[in-house]
Amino acid sequence: MTQLTLINALLKPHLAFKEIAQVDSNAAKILQKIVPLLLLAPPIFVWLGSGLFGWRMGADEALFLDNTSRVIISFCYFIALSLGFFSTVFIAHWMGVTYGADKPLKVYFALITVVYFPFLIGSIAHIYPNAFFNLLVLLLTLIWCMTLLYKGLPVALEIPPERGMLMSSSLVAWLLVGAVSLLGISVGLWTIGIGPAIAV
Amino acid sequence: MNGIKLHKKLEENTGLLIFGILFVSAIGGLVQVIPSLYDESLSTPTANTRVYDAVELTGRDIYIREGCHVCHSQQIRPLVAEVERYGPYSRAGEFAYDRPFLWGSKRTGPDLHRVGGKYTDIWHEVHLLNPRAVVPESIMPAYPWLFERNASQAGNIKKKMQALKRLGHPYTDDEIANAAAALDGLLEIDALVRYLQMLGTGYDESMNDMEGM
Amino acid sequence: MSQNTKEIYHDHIVIRLIQFSLFWVIVAMAVGVYLAAEFIWPEIDFGQFWLSFGRIRPLHTNGIIFGFGVSALMATAFYSVQRTSHVPLFMPRLAWFCCYAWQLIILLGGLSLLAGWTSSKEYAELEWPFDIAIAIVWVCFGVVFFGTIANRRIRPIYVSNWFYGGLIIVIAMLHIVNNLAIPVTIGKSYSLYAGAQDAIVQWWYGHNAVGFLLTGGFLGMMYYFLPKQSGQPIWSYRLSVVSFWAFTYSYIWAGPHHLHFSAIPEWVQSLAMVMSLVLLAPSWASMINGIMTVSKAWERLRTDPALKFVVMSLAFYGLATFEGPMMAIRSVNVVSHFTDWTIGHVHSGALGWNAMITYGTFYYLVPKLVGRELYSTKMANLHFWLALAGTMLYVLSMWAAGVSQGLLWLSIDEYGQLSFSFREIMAAMSSYYGLRLIAGLIFFAGTILMTWNLFMTMRGQKTVEVTPPPVAEKYRINPSPKPAADHTGTEVPA
Numbered sequence: 001m002t003q004l005t006l007i008n009a010l011l012k013p014h015l016a017f018k019e020i021a022q023v024d025s026n027a028a029k030i031l032q033k034i035v036p037l038l039l040l041a042p043p044i045f046v047w048l049g050s051g052l053f054g055w056r057m058g059a060d061e062a063l064f065l066d067n068t069s070r071v072i073i074s075f076c077y078f079i080a081l082s083l084g085f086f087s088t089v090f091i092a093h094w095m096g097v098t099y100g101a102d103k104p105l106k107v108y109f110a111l112i113t114v115v116y117f118p119f120l121i122g123s124i125a126h127i128y129p130n131a132f133f134n135l136l137v138l139l140l141t142l143i144w145c146m147t148l149l150y151k152g153l154p155v156a157l158e159i160p161p162e163r164g165m166l167m168s169s170s171l172v173a174w175l176l177v178g179a180v181s182l183l184g185i186s187v188g189l190w191t192i193g194i195g196p197a198i199a200v
Numbered sequence: 201m202n203g204i205k206l207h208k209k210l211e212e213n214t215g216l217l218i219f220g221i222l223f224v225s226a227i228g229g230l231v232q233v234i235p236s237l238y239d240e241s242l243s244t245p246t247a248n249t250r251v252y253d254a255v256e257l258t259g260r261d262i263y264i265r266e267g268c269h270v271c272h273s274q275q276i277r278p279l280v281a282e283v284e285r286y287g288p289y290s291r292a293g294e295f296a297y298d299r300p301f302l303w304g305s306k307r308t309g310p311d312l313h314r315v316g317g318k319y320t321d322i323w324h325e326v327h328l329l330n331p332r333a334v335v336p337e338s339i340m341p342a343y344p345w346l347f348e349r350n351a352s353q354a355g356n357i358k359k360k361m362q363a364l365k366r367l368g369h370p371y372t373d374d375e376i377a378n379a380a381a382a383l384d385g386l387l388e389i390d391a392l393v394r395y396l397q398m399l400g401t402g403y404d405e406s407m408n409d410m411e412g413m
Numbered sequence: 414m415s416q417n418t419k420e421i422y423h424d425h426i427v428i429r430l431i432q433f434s435l436f437w438v439i440v441a442m443a444v445g446v447y448l449a450a451e452f453i454w455p456e457i458d459f460g461q462f463w464l465s466f467g468r469i470r471p472l473h474t475n476g477i478i479f480g481f482g483v484s485a486l487m488a489t490a491f492y493s494v495q496r497t498s499h500v501p502l503f504m505p506r507l508a509w510f511c512c513y514a515w516q517l518i519i520l521l522g523g524l525s526l527l528a529g530w531t532s533s534k535e536y537a538e539l540e541w542p543f544d545i546a547i548a549i550v551w552v553c554f555g556v557v558f559f560g561t562i563a564n565r566r567i568r569p570i571y572v573s574n575w576f577y578g579g580l581i582i583v584i585a586m587l588h589i590v591n592n593l594a595i596p597v598t599i600g601k602s603y604s605l606y607a608g609a610q611d612a613i614v615q616w617w618y619g620h621n622a623v624g625f626l627l628t629g630g631f632l633g634m635m636y637y638f639l640p641k642q643s644g645q646p647i648w649s650y651r652l653s654v655v656s657f658w659a660f661t662y663s664y665i666w667a668g669p670h671h672l673h674f675s676a677i678p679e680w681v682q683s684l685a686m687v688m689s690l691v692l693l694a695p696s697w698a699s700m701i702n703g704i705m706t707v708s709k710a711w712e713r714l715r716t717d718p719a720l721k722f723v724v725m726s727l728a729f730y731g732l733a734t735f736e737g738p739m740m741a742i743r744s745v746n747v748v749s750h751f752t753d754w755t756i757g758h759v760h761s762g763a764l765g766w767n768a769m770i771t772y773g774t775f776y777y778l779v780p781k782l783v784g785r786e787l788y789s790t791k792m793a794n795l796h797f798w799l800a801l802a803g804t805m806l807y808v809l810s811m812w813a814a815g816v817s818q819g820l821l822w823l824s825i826d827e828y829g830q831l832s833f834s835f836r837e838i839m840a841a842m843s844s845y846y847g848l849r850l851i852a853g854l855i856f857f858a859g860t861i862l863m864t865w866n867l868f869m870t871m872r873g874q875k876t877v878e879v880t881p882p883p884v885a886e887k888y889r890i891n892p893s894p895k896p897a898a899d900h901t902g903t904e905v906p907a
Contacts, residue, residue, distance in 0.1 A: 057817040057841065061832065098708050118641065133842045135813045138513040140805065162714035166724055170704060173728035176733045182818060184739040190820065198823035200282035200745050207654055211570050212890075214563045221575070221661060225625075228665030228688070229590075232681060233617050237676065242609040251512060261601070265529035267467020277674035281823040284831055289655075292676035295819055297607025300533050303612055303675060308452075331455070337840035339455045345462050355601055363595045363603050388661040395472045402714045 009114040013148055017155040020110040023103065028110040035109075037134035038116055043074040049129040056130040057194070059181035063196055065141075073195055074178050080185070083177050088112050090172055099167040111156040118144040146172070204214070246293035249402035251369045254357050254393070254403035255386065259395025261390050262354055264302070265345060272314040273304035287314035287400065294402040297369055309340060314400030324393045343389075351386040422495045422879045423502045426512055428782050428871070430488035430773060434481050434518050435864050438768070442475025442860055444469055446853045463688030464525040471538040472526050477763060478536060478626065478682040485771045486630045487554065488513065492778065493637040494561045497571035500891075507553050514550045518543055530600035534615045536622050537591055541602045546594040551588065555581045566881070568888045572653045576633030579661055583625040591618035603673035608677050613669060618619050620668035624662065626766055628734070629660065632699050635723070638774045639703055642708030642720055648702050656698035663692045673750060682743070689741035689802065696734035703727045718793035722773030724799045725801060727766025731809075753845070754815025764856055765803040772800065772863055779867050783874035793865045796859040803856030807849060814845035817907045856903045 009031075019027040050070045054062030062148025078080070093108045099154065117125035122141030125134050190198050208215050227242055237241060263269070276282055278289040290313050295301055319327075323334060328346060331338040357379045365371045383391070450782055451457055451466050458464040476611040502508050522539045537562050539547070558581055562570055580607060591614055594602035608615050647653060666688035669681045704727055707720065714720050736758050739751050749755065780787045787793060816836075823833045 044632075046649055051744045061837075063832070096890070098705070099711070131813055131817055135809065135845075135848075139809060142805070142809075160711065163711040165714060165721070166708055166711050168725045169728050170708075173700075173731040176728065176732040180732060180736045180739065180812075184745050185813060186744070187816065187819070188742070188744045193749055196820060196821065197825050198748075198826075199284070199825045200823060204651075212568050214559055215568060217575065217578060221579050221582045222586070223580070224658060224662045225665050227662065229586075229617055229690040231895055232666060232669070232684060233613055236613045236678065236681060237606070237611075241608065242677070255536070264531060265433065265532045266465065266880075267470060267531065269533055270467045270470045275675050277747075277750075279545070279674065279747065279823065281825060281831060285822070290676050292609040295612075298608045299611065299613070300604040300776070301607070301608050302533060303672075304897070305535060305671065305751070306753075306755065335836055337836050339452060339839070339843075340454050340464050341463070341467070342460060344460045346430060348645075356598055359597050360601070360603070361841075363597045367595060367603060367605070367607075381619050383873070 009117055013114065013152055014155060016114055017111070017152040018169055020156045020157050021103075021106060028106040031110040031113040035113060036114065038092040038120050039078060039085060040106070040122055041082060042126060043078040045123050045126035046077055046129065047071065047074040053128055053130075065196065069195060076186075076189065076194075077106060080182050084182070085112065085176075087178070088171065088174065091194060092171060094165060095170055097159075099159055099163045101159050101167075104159055107147070108158060111152060114152060115148045118148070121160070147158055219220045228361065242292045243296055244289055244405070245296035247406065249294050249296055250299045251364070251371060252398075254361065254375070254382040256395045256398055257352070257360060258351050258354050258357055258388075259363075259384060259391035259393070260302075260390045261360070262346070263298075263395060266346075267353070268312075269302045269304045269307035270351050271304075271306060271340070272310065272312045273307050275303035276311055276313050282311075286311045288403050291403075294400075296378060297364075299364065299367065307363050309342040312396070312399055314403070314409055315400045316397050316399040321393050323399065324396055328389060328392070346392060347387060349385075349388045351388050351391040352380065352383040354388055354391070357383060420501055420880055422492075422881065423505045423508065424876050424879065425490065425777075426502070426505070426508055426781055427488045427492045428876055430484050430491070431779060431782075433512070434484035434488060434771075435775075435867065437476055437480025437519065439486060439864060441473055442853075442857045444619075445696065446850070446857050447722065448473055449846065449850040449853045450468070452874050453843060454717040454849060462529070468527055468529060468531075471531060472523050473534075474524065474536060476519070476523060476536060480523075480766060481771075482626060482630070483515065485488055485774075486577070486626070486634065487515065488556060488614070488777070489634045489638065489774060490580075493573050493633075494558055494577065497567070497574055497637065498561050498565030498578065499567050499884050501881070502557055502559060502563045503564050504557055505691060508557045509552050511557060514546070514553075518546050519549065525600065532592070532594065532602065533771075534591065534604075535589070535619050537615070537618060540600050541594055541596050542599060543593070544588070544594075546711065548585070548589060550880070551581065551585050555585065564891060566889060566891050567884045568890045570639070572647070572650065573633045573635075573637035574655065575638060575657050576629050579657070580625050580633065583621060583629075583661070586781055587618045587621050587625075591615060608815045609768045611670055612675065613677055613681065614629055617665070617668040618672040620671060620903075621665055623762075624664040624667070627762060628664075628696070629873070631767055631770055632660075632727055634770060634774055635699070635727075636659040638648060638705055638777060639723055642717065642723065642773070642777050643707050643713060645709045646705050648705035652702050655693040657703070658690075659695035659697050660699070663688050663695065663887055667741065673741075673743055673746045686730070686741050686743060693738045697731065700727055700731045700734070703730075705750030709730075712744070716790075718790055718797060719773045719789075721797050722769045722776065722800070725797070726769035726773060729761055729804065730764065731768065733762035733766055748819035749815060750819075752815035752818040752822075753811045753842070754819065757811025758816055761804065761808045764800070764807060768856075768860075769800060769804075772860075773869060774797070778899050782876055783871050784877040785874055788866050789868035792862055796862045796866070799855050799862070803852050803854075803859060806852035806855065810845045810848035814842050814849075817845075835872060864889035868903075893906075 019025050047070050050065055054064040056062050059096050089112045092112060096103065118141050121136050125137035145154050150165065150168045153168050154161045187196065189195055191200055210220050276286045276289045284291055326344045327334050330342050331340040359377060361371050361376045361379055422556060443538055448466065448470055458466065462468065491502060523545045525540060525543065526538060531538045531539055558577065562574060593605040596602045604611050636647065636653065661904055667685050669677060669685035670689050673682055691743065743851060776793055821833045821838045826832045
């Protein structure tokens, strides 16, 4: 049962989402257990990758950072992912009312966990931190995540697909803003001296 | 609820609405733009900044015509890395005779504000004829037509200088009278290279002390 | 004389403007795709001056903003102002003049850009003869628009009209002030302002052309068509009132954030940065208003592909209006300025917001105007996914390219030396430029699909004749001068 929910989440998402929708099933509980893994793994991959291969932003030479910077960056990434994850759960819960969903928070938790799942797989690419390679993997991951979101959300929340489409789009708006904030915050940190050495 | 009442008036009167929009939208410009137009520190040339001569002016207008400013900025920001890469950062007074300004908004290619003197004339000519001959990675377009046209055909230089004189550029009557002759025998490429070679030469060491950098 | 007693909304002109808008979007996007290809294969200008990057880039921006954008805004403004005023257009002949004169300006103006006539000022590249022509047509547009409002039969002026009104008035002010110049020859003039002052005036214009045309104008479109498409009143009228005035007041200040770290005075830069952050509030107020309005109308999504575009456009509107203020913060701008991040930001607005909301509006409007179902709903649904994929890919590839450029340009090694040469960094961008080309092609393919779909919908159809409906006594003003005009639409002999 435990394994089934997770495997379903990857291979047969509609089954997983149906299971999530049943409030008294223990799917939500199982999924909650893997959240720490989801949030910790990508930063660890970043830490590993930046040490092993260095950052390649496209130019020939790799940017190597000292261990302290790498730890700080990975930690910031962890914070950002956690903020992104939990804020999306709570915002989805808050939005749900507008779109006629009436589910406890744990259902949203499970839903976002499944939607986020492909990102864990995609984040393995961080081990080789070549910017373009990571972008390509991220694009594929994004398509996967968005498909799960648009298809899964109405099933898990048991609302009509049209309302699900509206709500998913609102969440996409939130995630886009989140993504660009992440960019902005990282750039801001570089400017004040955390991360890669830039001379401003 | 007075605000609502007031708004009801605006909402029902075309003239008031037009006036309201004009008034509200004009404030920002009046406070921000108008004082800048009277700020003399922005319009006073630095000691070494001079007007463009006939050839340079022609070159500058070719630079504009070909849209060089679309990919090259002419504005070095006061950042350590930028000063190291391009040279001393840009001062307002250096642009006092720039009509229009050519600071640009995108660097597909490098900044050009201090490109003057960095490369030889020949380098520029080869580069403009076939950029990849000197910079293999370059994605700059080639400009073969500049090598076929006479500089004197790129606009009426006398009229140009007269127009600029009316705007306050200190051209003498002699300079204007001899302008056309100065372009004799030059191709467009020659004028453009002359302009590129004088870019950024308005800088002098004294500006550093002046601003206490 | 006698057959003209029935009052009919002037919708022919709306259709014609939509057709022109579709024509320009195809032309200007094709140019955009070509430009994207020139980033990868610079030789494809074949040594022809009129295919050179520096000349066709302004053709792309002007074609999209003024060809596609303004034609669409004129079309929807003419359509909605008649319906919100319950009266046909004021001076319809002048409206036709605006329609055709505008297209002529774009056509000849575009050719003049290829010929190298340019003032070099972004989004104001057209030279002085065109500037004068634009000013004249714009004033005529204002006369038709405000004349119709003045003639209206219903007391309140609906909120979409304020946004369109703001577009007309503010753009007129900006256009005239920014383009003041001394003409030398027919295709050459010198700006009245020089250097740093010219820069301040230009970005006061440039930023607010984006503000009042691409944001404000299209918000007017949203405020009229979203309630119509969703069959719901606007979620909060009061919010729209507050956001309109806050938007109009604060947008104007933000221009100099395009000149951070330049030679303009510090106080101007700081003020612009603060006002850019303030601007987020009114921008998002309109987004929330839109999202809440459409959230009640979900049942329409089942049958109406148009609404999807509007929903997605609001998401990208939210992104772009958040990203803009963020990039105006000096410590972000220091990295993002001069890079492709700016290009990505512009396109998240232009593709995600402007194009999508216009496409949504066209899919709704065209079938209504010609009285026939949309030719193919399937095609429209496919277009939606192409548009979404194209925009996403564009934005992400330019984010990655821009942040890389910004970081690498500034990065130094342990000795304090620059880590990378400019050409190394430039060469590293080619894979992102490749992705961007693909993104552009995907979006362009969707646009072609839509044009075909709308063309087949319009083909052979006549414009539906609509008469102004009666206005409830309570709201009525300006009774019709000719009592002959009957609101129910029955013929009354003169």
